[in-house]
Amino acid sequence: MIAAMTEVGQAWGAGGRLGGIVRRLSASALGLVLAIAVMGPLVPRRALVQWIGVTPSEVLAAVVADPSLRTDVVQAFLAQPEFHAVVGKQLARQVDAVYEAHLDPEVGRILQPGLDQAQSLGALVTSNGLGLRERPFEIRKPAETTRIVLLGDSYVFGYGAPADGRIGVHLERLLRPFCPTPRLEVLHFGVSSWNIQAECAYLRRQVAVMDPDLVIQLVVQNDFVDCLGVGGTGAMSAFSPQARLRGETGIGNNAMRGAFPRPVWNHINLGLDWESRERYRRAAEAIGELVVAVDAIGARYLLVQSMGPIAARAQQLLAADMERGRYASISNAFNDAAENWNSVDDRHWNSHGCERVAQGLLALIDERDLLPGWSVEPSARALLERDQIFAAGEREAEDIEAFEHWVAGKTFVSEFHVPPDSVEVAAAATGGIDQHGNVAPYASLCMRRAGQTLVIDGQVLGRPALIGARMEVFVDELSVGRLALDDPAALPARFDLPRELDGRAIVSVRLRSDDHAYLNAMGEPVCLRLESVRFE
Incomplete structure (x- = not known):
């Protein structure tokens, strides 16, 4: 290393100003200078010149001039904690790059710890040392403290809302007059686009340490899709650590992005086909595991769903085995009231909407004795919000006929083709198929079954990477056959449907491959080019 630095110094002139500096600096020091050079406007040029006697550009040129020195210094540069701290915060201020990967793949993503007024999702965001949009708090609950955890995604995070409007x-302000302990904490455990599994895993695996007295979990319509991870810049990625081998082709609400000017919402949250029901099953299982853990520490749990027109179906599939006092539903009238939204294009709750929900929760906490030993006295306003938000929501969540009537107005196709020529065709794509027909290692369609034969047409890719690769074809949970991804004659393929599917009107057609090739240099996976899927 010393020899390499000396050679660079000689290249710039033996005994010269820059050569002497390079000889005196270690790779780590040069790495820090290189970081400063890259950070540019974050460090005043004059201050650096006064500090080491050269400009960042001159140091950068010296490093680039020698391959050996360049490798060592770049590694030192990337290892500088100062670089990660300063550049990370600078990126977070300029773009929505506020996330950090979590070690638990089920959780996937938290906020970068220590954010300070970073611009994100329409609001200035500050985070604590745990990567939560919350004030600093002790992980182990202090003595004589009542701790309430609000668990969820962007609605708990406060998408577009100021921190003090969530x-x-x-709720903390409303509860404080009735709190029998010296300290009260109502904490937000929410990260935008977490799904139910991520939420439950994050709290369940540390619930004994956090020791909440009450957990209120808020779930919404998009909580059954894949939980996305984080890219290298701190921005949300397009892949899910929960299903990493799918690459950037996760299961989401938005079908075939780019096929139409406006988003097309698919059927993933309706609970009609296998794919949707399976996601509800996993979510219900995760909730059940969390409830067991919460019960084990002697705390209380409340599930609050905000599901709009699917409330009755969601309650059937999520809360079938749950005691009645442990779940509640938010009314459509509340969710449809523009006064509660951030804007006409963003129906996340603003501070007014959040305050209304808090008022209603105050009355529910009293009504259901969710904080034993407390004497809560809800105001007339709180009782009114309970009735308008939760009592009305409860009635809607029990009206399964209204849900069935709403679903009857939807179109489910029996033939899917690429490119889609209507939003109804595009909506069949639950995930894993792009607008050009490229199929990921896992793909799923929600379709109306018509006939006893499934026909798949398209083209194999002829890639050496797919020699010996196979794609298994399922209808719902049943395997109906396999495709050889290295056989040009594999398509079109016809599969007879088993009699176990008789009587199932809406089904999932699922494609699962055991290997894939890269669609592009970024490594996006592709197995097949699909043209159509149909029932005959």
């Missing part, structure tokens, strides 16, 4: 801030 549900927990309002």
